[in-house]
Amino acid sequence: MQSNKRPPASVLFIFGGSGDLNYRKLTPALYNLFLDNWMPDQFAIAGIGRSAYSNEKYHEHLLDGVTKFSRRKGKQNGHWTDFTQHVSYLQMDGDDAAAYHKITDLVKEKEEEWGVHPNVIFYLAVAPQLVPSIAQKLGALKICGEKSTTRIVVEKPFGHDLESAHELNLLLSSMFAEEQIFRIDHYLGKETVQNILALRFANALFEPLWNRNYIDHIQITAAEAVGLEGRGGYFEHAGALRDMVQNHILQILCMIAMEPPVSFDANEIRNKKVDVLNAIRRIGKDQVHDFAVRGQYSGGWKKGEKVVGYRQEEGVNPQSNIDTFAAVKFYIDNWRWQGVPFYVRTGKYLNQKATHITLHFKQAPHYAFPPESAETWRSNRLTISIQPNMDISIRFQAKRPGQTMMLDPVDMTFDYDAVAGEHAPEAYETLLLDVMEGDATLFMRNDQVDAAWRVIMPILEAWENRPPQDFPNYAPDSWGPDTADALIARDGHTWLNLPPTP
Template sequence: MKTKTALNPTIFVIFGGTGDLNKRKLAPALYNLFMEGYMPEKFAIIGTGRTEFTDESYKTALEEAVNEFSRSGKVKKDKWDDFGNTIHYCPTDFAQPKTFENLKAAVEKYQKEYGAGTQVIFYLAVAPNFFPIIAECLQKYKLTQDEDNSRIVIEKPFGHDLESAKELNTLLSTIFTEKQIYRIDHYLGKETVQNMMAFRFANSLFEPLWNRSYIDHVQISVTEQLGVGDRGGYYEGSGALRDMIQNHLLQLLCLVGMEAPINFDADEIRNRKVEVLKAMRPFSSEDIRFSTVRGQYSKGWVEGKEVPGYRQEKGVDAHSNTETFAAVKFHIDNWRWQGIPFYLRTGKRLNQTSSLITIQFRDVPHQIFSAGVTENWQQNRLVISIQPEMSIRMQVQAKRPGLDMVLNPVDMVFDYKGTYEGDTPEAYETLLLDAMMGDQTLFMRGDQVEAAWELVMPILNTWESKKSINFPNYPADSWGPEEAEALIARDGFHWFNLPLKNKD
């Protein structure tokens, strides 16, 4: 649990310190933690990269980044001066491992200055092909020997498939213990996602209903209005299933589907998540045919502007077989969820940007109201909105004011902005603080990553071996291919989209 407790002196080493992730997320997150009093009394930030910077020019670059991307706005000059004094730059070229000697000297300088118990966090904000190289160099230069005070944080994607994920896990396990490895999924740091744990297990109201007897089905949708932009080259080797469902959406599914943990211990919670993945029904060829849908966007119009199709994006093959949309029906074969479908959907260039978890409850067992009274009848739904708004709403039926008995669906809403004052911390603030505290609750364990890959590999292999003959199959600013509607309609349901204030 996070409180403003004293933390051990900490050295942050950011590989990829000149990259986009550090500029947009990591540096602003560390600055905001500093501003709110969560950073250790003694800390240093060492950025690495091949670009030539002095300490001063690097500080200036990060100040500009924080001014542009921090949720708290432009820096306060006196505070930035204090924060900036902790920032240093160490040129490091992975192709020339000897440059790690300079990095080791910089780390040891601070360890000597800060004293015993100084922890070192190595953050890999780099392309995945550099993960093994950096890990091996850290071992070679003996920067990871202190198991209690050295940690490595690894961004997704963790592997390209099951085999590569296992290879990376095996390599890391020869250098680090599992308690030193922090596999980060920023979705798990989002405030509403964290609130799922509190919502489910801190209230007696919902847990008795959280099972197949009362829940009809579950939907998890992460939709994006944007296309791939400048990431076409990366996306060609990824696709929607790898990029979103294998990690983000399956993690959300685990939070919905997991059994109650005995306590809030990190491994206890992660054990429950792994149990969900292990209980999920494997995909046969028949399942892939009828329970999965893939799509690719064509050109169209978004907010009055013409946008290109995926195959016209920079870095994309003109005959690409990569999916930009994926919808999959999963089943959890255990006592709690047997027979209840979990529908996961994600895509780019869709009608709106939103992340929703929708729990639809079963209908009332006996309808006492006439058809005229219930013309707007809707089953009860619990809707957890992760973005762009953060809210949890319970949709119930209520009588409309007036002399006649007419029922309308109404929302009982917990809205973060309306309930709490101040800014909500960014996901990376939460996760970086957890890494400093040694709390792995919101980070993935090795067996959890492998279980997720094992589940989706049959779909990936089938899609990659069989070229889609109807790509592109949905226009920009739509809700995806028609087959996705058919997927859920066959079971008598429809995709739920939360009306947003900025949409007509």
């Protein structure tokens, strides 16, 4: 194990400790932090749930999740046994206020054992409708009044619309200080997303070109190759615009578009992101059809397997008008980006799983080269791939070998996976470590949440008031409805579809 500067003593309570998020993501992330020597010298993890588990059975359940979903499988030379000495299970109902003494009892026990008051972290890995009730009961605990050592982590979705998000913010802020509230978006923990800041602000090569003078347009794609995966009940109340654009995609857009920060202080970074959200041009309800398109997948074939349409999925209304695909054209009205379109799209059952950002630069003048050299002329572009590959690629023009001046586009790629391999931390590892350290840089502030909802509310309201007449309108294994191609083609552009991973 390498030696790292580790967080102070911490007790982490995971509400939903027997649930899927902890099984697939949180415990594998915490175990990897332990293996990499990032966990505090003194720490305790308590899963909270209604299911009946002994500590031993709970450890077996979590090990199964680590074996299936972690970047490093299994017990790792016996370290699993060492890790689980810090892990316990509290069987309790989050609605039972009387049971919350189990939390304070455990904190007091660890405080006496360690001789120091630990950080106390409450991770709410539960359904959104359970968050207000649990938060209110936690807020009544004396330990939650200790602002510097107590934190609450809330998973997305943060509200269903602007009004509900505002109400949830008011509720949380009535019991916790803003610096105690960590609104988590796991996309911001991905290595390549964080690398956007390094790429932009640590290199004199890029920042002078990062504006409307040199960039023609920007595309952000977050495509999913899978369907609902049993989440019909959730998705029927969400849709692609709420589920992906309002949080993940807008946060990525902010990192691409933000102004240079004067420091990497958490609030300085978040101030710059809020500035971007506030500068996004609001789309009038009568203009939505010019700036946004929606889709819903039909039944068909996906990689040789027959799949049902969205309306035939379990938990879905047979007449559902929920969008499983959304594409939007945004403009940012400020000095840096005036007139540069940002095209974003996301959807289920698309051709491949891919999340990437592409900056398309303006065309260079052709006149200095012979006409035949321009046959394969392409504008420069910079592509940041987040998944399934993690890489950054620059396309530029180069002379084709031979006696004539013929040009070809070539790519220069930095492959993050090749450099980091299994050592590249997963998103939840980064974010959980930040929570323990109290670093809120990668977490959404209350005004960010409100600003993001204000951006998409006109689209949501227009779609809710005008039921689509063409659903379902795209087949599985495609790149979405034809209207998405038309949205970008009107401006003379086409979507960039990266080749699938071998």
